[in-house]
Amino acid sequence: MLYLPRPDYRLLRKLHGLRLRHLLYPHPGLPAGQGKKHCHQPLEFHFCGRGHNDNAEKLMAQWAAGRERCFYYWKPLEMMPEIYRQADIVLIPSRSTEGTSLAALEAMACGKPVIAGLAGGLSDIIIHGYNGYLIKPTVENLVAAIEDLALNKDKRKLMGRRAREVAVTFDRKIWAERWARVLGEVFR
Structure with a gap:
């Protein structure tokens, strides 16, 4: 998740620590030299x-602890909506x-x-550019996409509204009704 500076800076500082001045630290799995700082504003x-196992979590925690404005933590599933609401952009670079x-x-249901x-x-579920x-997911592509949304608040907000609209169509009730209809037709 990516957080941008806000007027409520003091509250966020208490919750999340220092603010970023530059973007992109390399992921521990990236080759050396691919983590150049690129961005023009704090993130x-x-x-x-x-993580997939205790060792992966330990390595990620050590990696994040060694970098300013990078945080690694775990929250229970019921807290995730609040985590998403606080974010500006969500990254899922599978x-x-x-x-x-x-x-x-x-994240989309939270308007991100x-x-x-x-x-x-x-x-x-994601319509590119919509x-x-x-x-x-390369460093260059991540940087370009992050910078585009970080530097264009109106575009970020518009995409977030559209993301919410798309997420609503995946509502569990709609899904259950559709599957019940399909199963009812198949097993008549």
């Missing part, structure tokens, strides 16, 4: 979620398989544009 990166991403739908990798079901960006 924060929040990595929220569980490079391999991904079904219909619950994280992407939750999503920058996502071209993987699996993400292209079913409610977010679908990209090949």
